[in-house]
Amino acid sequence: MLRRVINPILFLPLALCINSINVLSSETIDYKDNFLEKKSNKPFISYQEIEKIILNNQELRSLKNLVTSANFNLSSQIGQRYPSLDFQVNGMPKYVAGKKYSNKLTTLKTSQWTANPSLNIKWDLIDHLRGSEIKIAKDNYKIAENNYEIKKKDLIQEARMRYHKYQMSYQDIQNKKILVSSSIVNLDTALSKFEAGIGTKFEVLEAEAQLTRDKQSLNEKKIEHEINKISLQEILNIEGDFEIFKDQNLTGYWNHSLSKNINEGLDQNLSLKNLLLKKSVKENQAQSFLSQNKPNIYISNTFSSTFSKGDALNNNIDYEKSESNYTNTISLNLAWSIFNGGQNKNSYNSKIAAAESEEYAFKNLKNVLTTNINKAYLNLKLNEEKIISSLKEIESSKESLRLSRLRYDVGISTLKDVLIRQSELSNAKSKNINAIYKYNLNLDELERLTFLEISKKCINNNDNKIKESESICNISI
Numbered sequence: 001m002l003r004r005v006i007n008p009i010l011f012l013p014l015a016l017c018i019n020s021i022n023v024l025s026s027e028t029i030d031y032k033d034n035f036l037e038k039k040s041n042k043p044f045i046s047y048q049e050i051e052k053i054i055l056n057n058q059e060l061r062s063l064k065n066l067v068t069s070a071n072f073n074l075s076s077q078i079g080q081r082y083p084s085l086d087f088q089v090n091g092m093p094k095y096v097a098g099k100k101y102s103n104k105l106t107t108l109k110t111s112q113w114t115a116n117p118s119l120n121i122k123w124d125l126i127d128h129l130r131g132s133e134i135k136i137a138k139d140n141y142k143i144a145e146n147n148y149e150i151k152k153k154d155l156i157q158e159a160r161m162r163y164h165k166y167q168m169s170y171q172d173i174q175n176k177k178i179l180v181s182s183s184i185v186n187l188d189t190a191l192s193k194f195e196a197g198i199g200t201k202f203e204v205l206e207a208e209a210q211l212t213r214d215k216q217s218l219n220e221k222k223i224e225h226e227i228n229k230i231s232l233q234e235i236l237n238i239e240g241d242f243e244i245f246k247d248q249n250l251t252g253y254w255n256h257s258l259s260k261n262i263n264e265g266l267d268q269n270l271s272l273k274n275l276l277l278k279k280s281v282k283e284n285q286a287q288s289f290l291s292q293n294k295p296n297i298y299i300s301n302t303f304s305s306t307f308s309k310g311d312a313l314n315n316n317i318d319y320e321k322s323e324s325n326y327t328n329t330i331s332l333n334l335a336w337s338i339f340n341g342g343q344n345k346n347s348y349n350s351k352i353a354a355a356e357s358e359e360y361a362f363k364n365l366k367n368v369l370t371t372n373i374n375k376a377y378l379n380l381k382l383n384e385e386k387i388i389s390s391l392k393e394i395e396s397s398k399e400s401l402r403l404s405r406l407r408y409d410v411g412i413s414t415l416k417d418v419l420i421r422q423s424e425l426s427n428a429k430s431k432n433i434n435a436i437y438k439y440n441l442n443l444d445e446l447e448r449l450t451f452l453e454i455s456k457k458c459i460n461n462n463d464n465k466i467k468e469s470e471s472i473c474n475i476s477i
Contacts, residue, residue, distance in 0.1 A: 042243045045236070047251065050159045056237045057155055063148045070137075070144035077137040080130045083123035090116040093307075100313060111317045112310035124298040128291035132284045139277045139284070146270040146277070155235065157448045161441055162232040163244065168437040169225035170246045175433065176218040179426045183211040186422070189408075190415055203415040210419050248433060250387075250477040251440045252454035258377050261450045265373050268451040272365060279358035286351035289344040295336035302329045373449050380442035383435050384472040390432035391475075397425035 045053065054060065093115040100108040124130065187207040193199025233242070256264075266272065305326035311317045401421040407413035443454050458473030 042241050043238075044243045044245075045238075046245060047160070047163060050163060050236070051156050053236050053238075054152065054155050054159055057235065058237060060148070060152055060155060063144075063151050067141075067144045067148050070141040074134075074137040074141045077130075077134045080124070080127070080133070083121055086120040086122075088118050088120070090118075096312065106315050108313040108315065109317050110310075110312040110314075111319065112308055112312045114306065114308040116304070116306050118302060118304035120303075121301040122298055123300075124296060126295070126297040128294040128296070129288055132288035132291055135284045136281050136288070139281045143274050143277050143281075146274050150270050150274075153448055157444050159232070159235045160444045162228065162235060164437050164440045164444075166225070166228040166232050166244060167246055167248045168433055169221060169228045171248045171433045172221045172430065173218065173225055175426060175429045176214065176221050179422065180211065180214045180218055182422050183207065183214045186415060186418060187211050198411065206415055206419070248436050250436065250472075250475055251443055252456055252477060253458040253472065254377075254380055254443055254446055255455045255457075255459050256446075256450070256452050258374070261373050261377055261446060261452065262370055264452055265369055265450040266366060269369055269449075272362060272369070275358050275362040275365060279355045279362070282351045282355035282358065286348045286355065289347040289351065292337060292344050293340070295334055297332070297334050300329075300331055300333055303327075304329075369449065373446070376442050376445045376449060380439065380446065383439040383442060386435035387432065387439060387472065387475065388470055390428055390435050393428040394425065394432060397421065397428045401425050 091114055093113050096110055096112050096114065098110045100110075187204070190199055190203045190207040194201060194204050232238075232244075303326065305324065307322075307324045309322045310319055311321050401418070401424075404413055404418045404421040408415060408418050446452070447454055456477065458471075
């Protein structure tokens with residue numbers, strides 16, 4: 001009887017050692033899989049290529065056509081500065097045939113071919129409405145360009161967010177796989193101890209329940225990962241499968257002070273510039289209504305001619321008779337709409353009021369942008385601390401798990417303690433994955449809001465390398 005108990009006890013440490021090695025080696029298998037996946041025939045998309053790929057987005061292409069449309073409209077309005085040339089022909093040619101009867105006069109006949117071409121040149125010397133319309137077209141063209149750039153930057157930021165999210169979900173899967181592997185080891189250990197007579201059925205059931213929960217959590221992460229992949233495909237307008245670099249790293253460092261972020265962000269923001277342009281458009285529209293009550297002065301030159309062959313209103317038609325004449329008239333003209341019931345004045349006041357509303361919208365957006373820049377900057381600093389603290393927590397949790405396993409192996413601790421430490425380690429890794437994800441999002445958001453660049457080198461405000469032990473600069477990118 002004693003031999004039956006001793007043999008499993010002697011074999012147990014060896015089995016636990018083998019299982020522990022399997023758990024540790026599982027953490028490296030994923031990196032091998034990632035390396036092999038990159039060598040597949042699927043197209044590979046890097047983080048740096050997003051800005052170029054996003055140009056294929058359908059919504060962005062639509063806005064590009066609106067820019068082209070605004071450009072043609074501007075060219076059309078500028079064309080008002082130049083003379084206009086009109087050519088007109090009444091009858092090409094025109095044939096007239098008929099007779100005129102009279103009881104006292106001889107009957108007259110008509111059989112004649114005629115053509116009446118005319119050429120008219122008009123040049124507006126003073127047109128008060130023209131200047132306003134050209135300014136409006138210029139502002140609208142600039143607004144269309146800014147809208148394109150705004151949408152492009154928004155799509156780039158959104159695509160980067162989905163890219164980071166896709167990476168994060170992949171890391172979550174690897175974390176859950178390690179957790180499942182550990183739970184399998186725990187179940188095998190509990191079964192071995194139970195069969196050896198030094199464990200309890202309760203520990204076996206507890207290990208089985210934990211393994212079931214971990215497998216379910218892994219399946220949820222896999223589904224979430226697939227959804228994130230579809231979301232990234234949609235915004236990048238990619239058909240078919242693709243691959244990305246799945247290792248999660250910091251995309252860079254932010255070396256700009258908060259005051260510089262705010263100043264540059266407000267100065268370079270295209271939405272603020274658009275509000276100023278919209279105000280300018282409404283002011284020019286108001287001015288155009290007043291211009292309609294001002295005189296226009298223009299030069300016109302009309303050249304007209306008449307060609308005919310045949311005869312008209314004659315006793316005997318001479319079919320070979322031909323005639324021609326021309327006149328040329330040049331004149332300086334004035335057109336003045338003096339009064340139209342006050343319509344233009346009221347329309348002017350309407351546009352001025354609308355222009356003032358854009359001023360309030362400008363101030364409001366300025367406050368919102370300042371708040372958003374502050375939030376993004378502070379959240380970046382917060383996530384820097386979370387990354388550092390989560391790394392420490394991972395190291396501590398690993399050691400706690402190792403010690404709890406040893407204590408459980410020698411019978412001075414319970415499986416419950418191992419499961420708690422295992423969960424703590426998994427949660428610590430999840431915190432680190434989430435902190436890196438949010439840190440990268442904050443970098444992208446600050447770049448979008450401030451138009452400043454993300455740096456690959458970590459420096460302080462004095463351009464000296466930071467050497468503190470607990471610093472984000474000690475984490476490589």
